[in-house]
Amino acid sequence: MMFFIGNAFAEWLAAKTGRPISSLRVSVGRDPRLSSPLMAASLAAGLAAAGAGVARFGPCTTPAMFMSCILPGHENDGAVMITASHLPVNRNGAKFCTGEGGLEKKDITQLLTRAAELAEEAGQRPSDRHTDAAFVITAALQASRSLVSYVDFLPEYAAYLRELMKRSIAHPTNPDAPLTGFKIVVDPGNGGGAFIADQVLGPLGADVSGSINLEPDGSFPNHMPNPEDKQAVAATRAAVLDSNADLGIMLDTDVDRSGVVDRNGNGINRNRYIALMSAITLRENPGETIVTDSCTSNGLAAFIRGLGGKHFRYKKGYKNIINKGQELNAAGVPCPLMMETSGHGAMRENYFLDDGAYGALKIVIEMVRRRLEGQGDIADLLQELREPAEAMEIRVAIQASDVRAEGERVTAAFKQWVDAGCGGASHWKLEDENYEGWRVKVLEGDGKEGWLLLRPSLHDPDIVLNVESEQAGGMKAILQHLLEFFKEHPEFQVCTAKVEDYVYT
Template sequence: MGGMASQGLANVVDVGLCTTPAMFKSCISPGHMYDAAVMITASHLPMNRNGLKFFTKEGGLDKKGIGEIVAMAADVCLAGASVHEPAPSRLTNVEFLPVYQEQLAKMIRDGVGFKGDAYWTPLAGFKLVINAGNGMGGFIQDLLQGLGADTTGSLYLEPDGTFPNHLANPELPEAMEPTRAAVLAQEADLGIVLDTDVDRAGVVDHDGTVINRNRLIAIMANIVLRDHPGTYIVTDSTTSNGLNRFILQSGGQHLRYKKGYKNVIDKAQDLNAAGVDCQLAIETSGHGALKENHMLDDGAYMAMKARTFTLYVGILVELARQGRGKNLSDLMEGLQEPLDEVEFRLRVPAGFETATVYQQALDAFTAAAAKVPAWEVEVPNFEGLRVNVDEGGGRRGWAMARMSLHDPIVIFNVESEVESGVAAIAKQLLSEVLAGFEDRLDLSPLHKRVAVVAALEMMPAKAAAAAA
């Protein structure tokens, strides 16, 4: 900030600790309307992976926009000196998070629509547990208390970038399980699990049901399709076959796109620009964006969304209207979930180029898919290779190869509609696709899965033999 201010080219405002969606809102909120906002964050990644997020009133910058900034910075560095004469610092401090918090509060109050004094405390009588994961979501507790809710039992509200309790990642069981335990212990109506910078969330129902990943998308799809029948819902590439059927049976259109929340959001924006209505873009990671909210991935907005029964905790609005005891699971009735699922993360050893190994694995997978009778390549497909697997009796599993966005890892996602069925698909991957890759990929996760299931299957036979 000091560097930007010293150039005298802009009025620089330090908004302090903030969230990703609040940084965007600082560009469009009356009284602020900043031309651009920059955030330093590692999100849920280790603190040594800090990076920068850039925003304008149009939204977050994409790869092209960030690339242009990097290129300009490189030109300045190559010039060897500042291209401008130093000017007096123009740096001020403004707390914006309270402004954003009040925006959320007004949205809930207006959405519930109670009259008189009840307008100010629409969540009176509700018990809600917040798990901020030591990220920036602790302010949500103050927000909910101000709306009348009891937040006793909330977890890890103080920001701490070392994440002493668990990573602030609603995809992970270690984030969801303590929230589930707290919801049950407090007999709470709902638990909310937030990402570090509050751009995604997961929830726990009052009965302890964990709602994230495909379940979260199913509920969101149900809600959006009530108001916008026939709309497109864009998800990432790793969503289940059961979710696809759920969206289609609910009257929606489903486009499975690439992993990466910006990819999903950008594709939704492309559809809308082309005149194809797309109200929702959402990843299994918990990133969710609504057309009515600038296609911004905003966990707090999704959690507090006031207009009907929208996701994460816009559910709160419906709870306030109908009273305690609402069962969120009703909103995903009919969702067929996989009976077995694993993400195999196969590390590429030092000395090998990850992109090259990935392409070799992709080529081998493509060749195998053409000859294995039970495999069928999914079309269209926008990332890696996804193969549907005929598991018999009308059941369909799938396997997908893709490359990690951050690490030297090749990923195989596998789901099965058969109990312990992942092992059978993994065994085929080892024999038909990855034979000969032992030097280039750590195949031990696949071998371990196959061995463990084989051992479990042998146990009844051994017990029967011993009894005989």
């Protein structure tokens, strides 16, 4: 099917640009998954068979693919990254972008619909692998070889990042090697991010000898490349402490997400990562607005306000928050940072690009700046962050055939229960603004405040319940009272049973 998706993307680009397919050039890169080389080759063959020029990059990253549409000398009309990010090894997919950013959901739907039409017109069935393979090979051989070139783009992208760091640090005595004297551990989890150590930080003078899991391996033998993964955090923490490093950087498979570990081995991800990036960003852009997803903590909101910034809590989904940030900026509300608790983050200064490498390197720049100015470690920036005592996420699989309708039914019933007084809980109050499900703040006494959010999952057929409390035992108390809602709705029995598991075990 990737062949026909390549055909369809060529057509889509031609329609978008108003130019003939023969004038277009598209770059294709991939992550190290075992299925990625064949998928990339099939997609490239589809692009070439349609008449588009193709630059095959081989192993690459999602942010680099976007930059191949931007950097002088490349400026491709479109780019495709074959990756499934942090998902299991047996999954794979494709991310599409132009110089304007990633494609929207409606664009992807249009693309896939057209690809299915093209496959049907060619008499191909995606389920028939043998016929499909023969068709792709034949079509690839018939396509003009002059349309396909092989480009080693990652070193050029690394050079771009190095120059960016040198300009940003502006080291007074060592401008070409401003990281001299720093030890930095990089853990790409055997994904595509090893070049950050080998081609960016190392050449700038950093000691990266403590880095781990650098070898690309699509079976991901050590841990999943995911900065939220507990094994990833533990492995990076151990490497930082063993090598007495100043910082550890965790990257996901295609390097559009990141997290860090400070010199004391403390993981900085989720709310802590957003807080750290907010501290850096608001120093450079005082008083501006930070956009986050719906699951960020009360402490983070207070932290952003304490820095003089404004907090806009929106929806899950990195495209949702990036689009909201762009919308706010266009409306005259300055917004320099959009970030999800998952580690996805985009900055206005970086083309609103979802870029884990850029975020991690901003933290490295801040670390160097603080040392040059005689300030403390980057972790000192988080001293005023109030963190929850307890937090959890509960996911319940939706059993109904219409997943979307059932998710809306559960959340609508919850809203009615809240509006009716939350079963007599006067200390439960609906948040003023809700863009995804319904979030309720729980006044816990002594100035402490917990919360819960009931929402349909963005990608999975699940109902998701996020709960946080600022006092020990508070989360159990919240869940116990929430059971009153589910008991009033026996049709949601599977949700009741899941919550009861957490309350009574």
